[in-house]
Amino acid sequence: MAPALTGDLPTAPHNLGGPISKDIFPDGLKTTGQHPPLYDELVPFDQFPRQITGPTVWKAEDYRENPEKWTHTFNEEQVAELSAAADAFLASKTPLTGISKSNFQLPKLADYLHKLRADLIDGKGFILFKGFPVQKWGNHKSAVAYMGLGTYLGYFVSQNSRGHVLGHVKDLGEDSTQIDKVRIYRTNARQYFHADDSDIVGLLCIAKALEGGESDLVSSHNVYNTLAAERPDVLKTLISPIWYFDRKGETSTGQEEYIRTSVIYLERSAAETGIEPRVYTKWDPYYVRSLSRFSDAGIIPPLSAEQLEALKVLEETCVRLSLHMVLDIGDIQFLSNAHILHARTAYTDHAPPKPRRHLMRLWLATPEEEGGWRLPFWDSNEKKRGGIQVDDQAPVAPLDAE
Template sequence: MAPSIAQAPPSPSPKKLRTSGQLDPIYSLLRPYSDFPSAITGPTLWHASDYASNSDAWVHRWTKEEIAAIGEAADKFMEEGKRLTEITRENFVLKGELRDYLEKVRKMLVDGRGFGLWKGLPVDEWGVEKAAVAYMGIGTYLGYFVSQNSRGHILGHVKDLGEDSRQIDKVRIYRTNARQFFHCDDSDLVGLLCITRAMRGGESDIVSAHHVFNTLQRERPDIVRTLCEPNWYFDRKGEVSKGQKEWIRSSVFYFYDDRVYVKWDPYYVKSLTRFSDKGLIPALTPEQLEAAEVLEETCNKLALHMVLEVGDIQFVSNTHCLHARTAYEDHPWPAPRRHLMRLWLATPEGEGGWRLPFTDSKEKKRGGIQVDEQEEVSPFDAE
């Protein structure tokens, strides 16, 4: 049995690989709506009907050989006594076909359909610690970990901590059991590993942002125009370094380097009244309020639904997919609460990632949330 690493103290990440954090775009690089394509084509465009009855196209069940290889790599890492923040593909070694397979997965997530479900990781047998090592080890083959909050968590935990989801100017919704509307996170890729399911609810929906864009271009080009204007403000909910603004101004759809990508989270847009009421930023216009409503309706209409079982891993692109979660209810105490481990992964442009109109586009750990000199940590549970 591999030794426990739960009590290992946090380990600082090298400063040269520090999460770059939330940034305003380079406004001079943003293209006006008139330059956007009338429709998007290519492998990033998909329809739920292509996959709803064809799970073989997007669901992979780990083979016994793959599980054995992943488990062996996790055991070896744990035996070396390293901290979880120190895991890399160099010390979590996967060879041969499995390594090649994960490279294909990375390419698919970055430039293809942008999502998949991997089933059968034996988390109940392995326990939380080994499951976390295995999960993060897999993640090293897909991107670089970036911090997900002001605490520096590179291993995040989606769990209801009893916080009030109505206080959207303070509370991150992943720490509640409320519905998460369609959104994307502040990273190139997001991963979820199911440790414990809820009693009911907590199911997942994803949608191709490019299918949404094309649909709105046909049905409501006025909405698309509004979404393409760089006058949307996004709340940082107090997760800011000294001297930084409490918000970011950007557009919802960008067109840069001949690609359309998306940045959106309605909870971060609608929580800014504490600033707009003081005249520090503009309030949402009627056109923006309608655009947000139509965007959510369109995502719901076009979405692919899935349920994550214990041991399932979901990876989704944040550049050209949107994802959502239904509200959920946990089993009565003392049963464990719903628990998903989360990764935010960066895929910088120098390693095949999309070029983005941000100053950190070439940085390995671009995006994420970095507050002052907070070091990165990998707790085994929510805190």
């Protein structure tokens, strides 16, 4: 059966069976995971704005020849502060899954990171850091400093059923054609434009590919405006709650294997804030195309001609409007998943013994009460909203892919 149109809200994870054990979740917080939207909070196409304005609407030509607008190189003082904080954390013997702003002190960088967080959430939505000394520090200290940096931007959430809060984008030789089972980040295949299951995603480059594996990103608000002008029919299809997203078996007990949802949402209204509801995009074509095992069995509808056209036009529009970015060793990219879509070109690794392409990944959550968007989901004000959580799987932070 397809998911119902309405239903009771799930209980927040920290209210399930009493307080969360800090032996399992060291910071006392648990990733809320994937779930359907609040269907009665979804609004029809005619209530969406005709055009989006503001700093979230940017064009590639605004930045392509001006990297100083989106690049920050860590200076010696900032590297020293990150190094000292990482050394102090390592000396404390605290599990990496227990890292937080309180035990990773950055008194000088904190103000800059606070402003950056605001720009990620409500501004252009992306930054590229350079000068992070991964080769000097090695993977363990680099992971500590990277996760510590991330705690100033959001709360880390689990990225898969194994509880990885420190993820690893690396080709593990899995079959990228088996899209109903395999997560594409574990292959060398092209990733089409998509958003991850978190408010902010971070990528730290540990090793580069021989060729390919380069990054593209686009303002989904610029894409929205372009579709509103050129293909309003496609925009209406993307706004309609007729889409099914696969969960690829990463489900807790009793959960559906898929979610019925929209691609483009409007924030829940909040007249008391005086802020116009913003347009939020949640998309990954691999998770839509992988559901043929259910549509072939008549359990969910197959993709319609209108949906297939929307798939095609959305990707083509993203490609046309995108900004290309290359991550070198020691570079860190942070970007918003609310109003940025990102992609990756296919790649080829170096032959052994040279290392394979390797990016450390963070998924970070930004709850409403701390400036996050008012999303039409039951967990919008949970600190660790979103992500992927299977039952009581504890968070883990492996130092390499597994």
